[in-house]
Amino acid sequence: MKLNTNSNAYIIIYSAILVVIVAFLLAFVYQALKPMQDANVALDVKKQILYSLNIRDLDGSEAEAKYAEVVKQEAEKDGQKYYLCEINGEDILVVSLKGMGLWGGISGFISIHGDDTPTVYGAYFNHESETAGLGAEIKDSQAWQEKFIGKKVFVDDSNTHEVALSVVKKVEDPTTQVDCVTGATLTSNGVDDMIKTCLKDAGKNAVELFSVMMCTPEPADSTAVEPKAEEE
Amino acid sequence: MALFSKQNKEVFTNPLNLDHPILGQVLGICSALAVTSQLKPAIVMGLAVTVITAFANVIISIIRNTIPNRIRIVVQLVVVAALVTIVSQILKAFAYDVSVQLSVYVGLIITNCILMGRLEAFAMQNKPWPSFLDGVGNGLGYAMILVIVGAVREILGRGSLLGFQIIPDACYDFGYMNNGMMTMPAMALILVGCVIWVHRAYFYKEK
Numbered sequence: 001m002k003l004n005t006n007s008n009a010y011i012i013i014y015s016a017i018l019v020v021i022v023a024f025l026l027a028f029v030y031q032a033l034k035p036m037q038d039a040n041v042a043l044d045v046k047k048q049i050l051y052s053l054n055i056r057d058l059d060g061s062e063a064e065a066k067y068a069e070v071v072k073q074e075a076e077k078d079g080q081k082y083y084l085c086e087i088n089g090e091d092i093l094v095v096s097l098k099g100m101g102l103w104g105g106i107s108g109f110i111s112i113h114g115d116d117t118p119t120v121y122g123a124y125f126n127h128e129s130e131t132a133g134l135g136a137e138i139k140d141s142q143a144w145q146e147k148f149i150g151k152k153v154f155v156d157d158s159n160t161h162e163v164a165l166s167v168v169k170k171v172e173d174p175t176t177q178v179d180c181v182t183g184a185t186l187t188s189n190g191v192d193d194m195i196k197t198c199l200k201d202a203g204k205n206a207v208e209l210f211s212v213m214m215c216t217p218e219p220a221d222s223t224a225v226e227p228k229a230e231e232e
Numbered sequence: 233m234a235l236f237s238k239q240n241k242e243v244f245t246n247p248l249n250l251d252h253p254i255l256g257q258v259l260g261i262c263s264a265l266a267v268t269s270q271l272k273p274a275i276v277m278g279l280a281v282t283v284i285t286a287f288a289n290v291i292i293s294i295i296r297n298t299i300p301n302r303i304r305i306v307v308q309l310v311v312v313a314a315l316v317t318i319v320s321q322i323l324k325a326f327a328y329d330v331s332v333q334l335s336v337y338v339g340l341i342i343t344n345c346i347l348m349g350r351l352e353a354f355a356m357q358n359k360p361w362p363s364f365l366d367g368v369g370n371g372l373g374y375a376m377i378l379v380i381v382g383a384v385r386e387i388l389g390r391g392s393l394l395g396f397q398i399i400p401d402a403c404y405d406f407g408y409m410n411n412g413m414m415t416m417p418a419m420a421l422i423l424v425g426c427v428i429w430v431h432r433a434y435f436y437k438e439k
Contacts, residue, residue, distance in 0.1 A: 005299070014300055025314060026318065033321050033322065033325035036326070044328060131269075132269055132270060133389075
């Protein structure tokens with residue numbers, strides 16, 4: 001081989017060929033694996049919804065079956081997804097969350113039950129690029145997610161759907177506040193903001209979408225409650 | 233062409249002690265600090281770097297004679313980036329949970345100094361098989377330190393290992409507390425410093 005590998009022509013042709021080969025390879029890999037990846041992502045969303053309903057540790061097919069059994073209705077409004085679920089005859093509303101953490105996007109699902117005083121049934125959070133061991137705890141720490149269970153979502157006697165549920169450094173009101181993650185104040189603030197913005201209209205939207213009661217300002221209206229009472 | 237001649241063995245074992253990428257050459261410190269707050273990501277990261285270093289070494293070694301000298305770093309980078317992207321795509325398709333776990337770290341592998349260092353220093357001059365051994369050796373050397381630092385940080389910082397609680401509740405009742413400092417990257421730097429000190433004092437022999 002007597003090629004001059006330092007000539008400009010060689011360098012240009014070499015890099016062009018290299019780039020074309022790599023581009024073709026990447027495109028091929030991407031196309032070939034796309035269906036499998038999409039299936040994984042779809043399954044992951046279903047798993048996350050189940051996590052937020054405190055149904056954890058399920059394998060792929062089990063999760064699929066459980067999801068079909070639990071989730072009754074799906075709807076979307078203003079870019080947010082709502083899922084009406086039923087566990088042991090009780091209506092539970094799962095709301096999708098989306099917000100910003102410290103380094104990237106965070107998301108999650110929160111499930112709410114109870115008609116006159118909606119409380120958190122379970123929560124699950126996910127993140128794109130929070131620091132492992134610190135911000136990533138919002139996803140990794142089941143114990144932290146379980147702190148949300150039983151917290152009241154809305155401010156009492158509020159006609160504005162003001163969200164009371166919050167993540168704070170110092171818990172003063174244990175009925176609505178959750179202790180933030182140690183060493184991850186900014187990520188925790190992100191979770192706090194996300195909950196506040198995403199749940200603001202959740203009650204109203206839920207009534208519209210599924211005709212279930214969810215902290216509507218007006219009292220009475222017991223149509224949605226009746227079937228539940230029968231089952232019990 | 234003995235596959236495990238004396239020379240080849242040295243290529244493999246040197247990075248585990250004398251020419252250790254972290255301890256000897258102090259390369260790859262940045263990612264060693266970032267991913268070692270717990271043991272599990274440390275192990276996964278160590279494995280991923282081992283695999284990618286080994287294969288990048290092989291590929292570069294195969295095409296080493298065709299690479300124009302003036303753009304060799306660019307070519308190396310393209311190979312590494314393509315490899316990392318393919319690995320992350322494959323992980324996403326076949327091991328989704330692991331890929332979610334790795335998330336940011338996969339991207340970090342591209343910028344790992346050990347990779348570029350080995351490509352430039354070894355694969356550019358050597359045949360594919362020794363290059364492969366060199367890549368595996370360096371990857372394992374790197375993984376070794378990540379595991380040591382990750383284990384110490386997780387035990388002292390959280391009282392657990394791989395997520396399982398190690399330090400019994402009784403200790404906490406007596407007033408033992410997890411050291412929050414250990415979860416900070418700064419402590420990883422100090423720990424790596426300690427490991428380098430021990431290594432230099434007891435295992436390292438001047439050539």
